[in-house]
Amino acid sequence: MSKDWIDDKVLGLDDEGIYLRASQCPNCSQICFPPELQCNRCDLQTELLPLSREGVLWSWTTQAYPPKAPPFADQQLIENFSPFLLGFVELPEGIRVITRLQNVHTPEIGIPVKLTPLDITLAPNKQARQAFAFVPI
Amino acid sequence: MAERTYIVGIGIHKFGRTPGVSGIQQASIATAAAMEDARIQWEQVEFAFGGSQDAGNADTLLKFKGLSGIPFINVANGCATGGSALISAVNALKSGMGDIGLVTGFDKHEHGAFRVRLSDWGLPDWYGEMGFALTTQFFAMKINRYMHDYGISENALVAVAQKAFYNGSLNPMAWRQQAFSADEIIASPMLNYPLRKYMFCSPSEGAISLIVCNDAGLRKIGSRRAIQIRGCALNSRREGTFEVFTTCNQVANTAPVTTDASRACYEAAGIGPEEVNIAQLQDTESGAEIMHMAETGLCEHGDQEQLILTGKTSLTGSLPINTDGGCLANGEPVGASGLRQIYENVLQLRGEAGKRQVATPKMALSQVYGAPGISCVSLLSV
Numbered sequence: 001m002s003k004d005w006i007d008d009k010v011l012g013l014d015d016e017g018i019y020l021r022a023s024q025c026p027n028c029s030q031i032c033f034p035p036e037l038q039c040n041r042c043d044l045q046t047e048l049l050p051l052s053r054e055g056v057l058w059s060w061t062t063q064a065y066p067p068k069a070p071p072f073a074d075q076q077l078i079e080n081f082s083p084f085l086l087g088f089v090e091l092p093e094g095i096r097v098i099t100r101l102q103n104v105h106t107p108e109i110g111i112p113v114k115l116t117p118l119d120i121t122l123a124p125n126k127q128a129r130q131a132f133a134f135v136p137i
Numbered sequence: 138m139a140e141r142t143y144i145v146g147i148g149i150h151k152f153g154r155t156p157g158v159s160g161i162q163q164a165s166i167a168t169a170a171a172m173e174d175a176r177i178q179w180e181q182v183e184f185a186f187g188g189s190q191d192a193g194n195a196d197t198l199l200k201f202k203g204l205s206g207i208p209f210i211n212v213a214n215g216c217a218t219g220g221s222a223l224i225s226a227v228n229a230l231k232s233g234m235g236d237i238g239l240v241t242g243f244d245k246h247e248h249g250a251f252r253v254r255l256s257d258w259g260l261p262d263w264y265g266e267m268g269f270a271l272t273t274q275f276f277a278m279k280i281n282r283y284m285h286d287y288g289i290s291e292n293a294l295v296a297v298a299q300k301a302f303y304n305g306s307l308n309p310m311a312w313r314q315q316a317f318s319a320d321e322i323i324a325s326p327m328l329n330y331p332l333r334k335y336m337f338c339s340p341s342e343g344a345i346s347l348i349v350c351n352d353a354g355l356r357k358i359g360s361r362r363a364i365q366i367r368g369c370a371l372n373s374r375r376e377g378t379f380e381v382f383t384t385c386n387q388v389a390n391t392a393p394v395t396t397d398a399s400r401a402c403y404e405a406a407g408i409g410p411e412e413v414n415i416a417q418l419q420d421t422e423s424g425a426e427i428m429h430m431a432e433t434g435l436c437e438h439g440d441q442e443q444l445i446l447t448g449k450t451s452l453t454g455s456l457p458i459n460t461d462g463g464c465l466a467n468g469e470p471v472g473a474s475g476l477r478q479i480y481e482n483v484l485q486l487r488g489e490a491g492k493r494q495v496a497t498p499k500m501a502l503s504q505v506y507g508a509p510g511i512s513c514v515s516l517l518s519v
């Protein structure tokens with residue numbers, strides 16, 4: 001994989017492709033995405049937890065106009081904006097995570113979705129970095 | 138019995154856009170109006186709390202009003218800045234810091250959506266880079282899920298916006314004083330599904346000042362028409378709730394922060410939601426008003442559709458909501474927005490709301506929600 005992650009705290013890679021990185025407390029099992037070093041309940045050091053790649057869509061919306069840049073930094077969308085979708089996906093670990101949504105126009109709440117890579121170019125003439133999205137299964 | 142506290146003077150600088158008048162000047166104008174309303178002189182003000190998000194330190198008011206040496210505390214708490222200033226002033230009155238105080242909130246924002254500094258909110262860079270740093274997306278996703286769970290239709294979203302702009306058309310201090318038809322609202326562009334352009338408020342400008350006092354202050358002033366502050370509560374989010382500016386949340390059945398703040402406020406006031414006659418609720422977009430109706434206990438989840446579509450929340454209904462046009466018609470000058478709700482409730486309780494006066498309300502509720510998951514609820518009574 002030649003591309004850089006958008007943030008190497010957030011994404012990981014194994015034989016099946018990319019996954020989202022979370023933290024889990026060894027005592028109370030609280031999960032945080034992206035990972036936190038310490039559990040805010042127990043004050044203990046957390047362990048790394050790769051999140052499931054499949055979940056269900058909890059809710060979603062559209063972004064019809066360009067967000068202010070910065071902090072928005074997706075160069076392709078800044079130069080040639082087309083609306084995008086985002087949502088929260090509920091994962092089997094008991095956590096909902098924010099994500100972009102791809103390959104879908106008006107999704108039904110509750111549909112099964114899976115993780116997929118999403119290229120984002122953060123600066124003009126720079127190589128794309130890898131972010132993430134979910135797509136309907 | 139705990140000491141009683143009152144609002145004895147209110148002042149406003151018109152909301153909207155006022156080129157050439159700074160935020161602090163607007164606060165100065167609102168403060169002069171509040172002092173005149175309370176019939177007091179600046180020398181009688183014993184302390185002050187105030188703030189803005191983007192328009193400078195409230196303490197700068199001393200330059201305009203007089204360097205009297207009073208404790209003047211700047212408050213910064215996002216959308217709850219006004220509410221936080223009021224709570225602080227109430228506690229100052231109760232603790233003996235003084236008998237007469239000033240509360241002021243004002244703002245003046247650049248055009249367009251609020252720009253977000255991610256580090257202020259403890260958010261990672263990728264959150265903004267991927268396009269998530271917009272509060273409107275949160276409200277859209279929350280109402281989308283809520284409509285799915287409780288059977289609320291797009292008609293309710295349209296009706297809330299229509300009511301807001303109609304009420305704004307009766308309010309000479311509102312930014313937008315033009316009513317829209319349901320057809321015009323539904324024809325406006327979809328910005329964040331299911332929310333359309335005319336269902337959103339925009340950042341704007343404006344200022345509100347209040348003169349508050351305790352019983353000793355009331356005797357000093359000799360006011361004839363004090364409005365009592367029955368309760369004022371501010372809460373922050375608990376784990377497991379769905380909040381603005383977050384990357385994740387735990388799946389749990391935790392009560393939303395507005396419900397926590399509402400319960401605390403009802404308890405302080407010693408009343409229940411059934412005693413509320415009028416309410417000003419955070420309506421940064423029309424979905425928020427719908428959800429906050431139930432979160433404040435004013436109705437059950439899912440009952441909003443019927444209440445709204447049968448006019449119960451209009452000026453002539455049994456529970457008028459956002460009688461001054463709310464954020465939709467007034468815009469959102471962050472520092473002033475929460476105090477605008479208080480200003481409107483005082484006007485209504487006094488019977489001085491002009492064309493938008495509702496029939497003799499006795500108990501008025503106001504509620505603010507803001508990033509990153511704080512809620513402030515107040516109860517006022519005649």
Ligand SMILES: [Zn+2]
Nearest residue numbers: 025028039042
């Ligand atoms: Zn723990």
